[in-house]
Amino acid sequence: MLVGVLFLILTVLLYLGSKAVYKRHPKVYVSPLLVTPLVLVVLLLIVNIPYDAYNQGGKWLTNMLQPATVAFAIPLYKYFHILKKHAVEIILNVACGSVIAILSTAFIAKLFHLDTGLIESLVPRSVTTPVAMSVSEMIGGMPSVTAVFVILTALFGSIIGPMIIRYFRIDNDIAMGVLLGTGAHGAGTSKAFEMSSVSGTISSVSMIISAIITLCAAPILMSFAL
Incomplete structure (x- = not known):
């Protein structure tokens, strides 16, 4: 001890x-x-x-x-009017991103003939650690392995995300927040707050929505993917 x-x-x-x-x-x-x-x-x-x-x-x-x-409730309350105005766009884009993250991870892992247990550990890598570990355990993965890939995804996303934003000249706070929150969860949200408080708030919401969608969709999608 x-x-x-x-x-x-x-x-x-x-x-x-x-x-x-x-x-x-x-x-x-x-x-x-x-x-x-x-x-x-x-x-x-x-x-x-x-x-x-x-x-x-x-x-x-x-x-x-x-x-x-x-x-995260504090910035959510502060910018609730923006969230309400763009709710449909945020939910649809995060839902698409979450489903693509699950399926692409499963199919790429299968392409490299990875073990089923490792695939199940990789699938929830795009959401925040507590939820990812819960999803991993739910679908038969190894939560400790999942936690490692969550961190790697966060690091990679927080590096690549700003590069994509600069390359495509994205200057919309909503778009930047959705991109970083869905793709790099906590680390992406931290990076989004560096850009603007609105982007950070949208990223927070995107991260939460992505976690909920992954929690509900991963077991169903994995039954088709494996």
């Missing part, structure tokens, strides 16, 4: 330190989402500490993800 508490404190300190560096030098290679897990993995391997021992403390951070989602 002591090891878990020590690594819990270390995880928080690593995240805060890398976040401070990222604020001064906003480059992807110093992103807290990349630096923190990489340093932790290296440390665990060096000192030969199993993941279960680390997770005795780390699980508290995972458990905090669910109530932390409530914080």
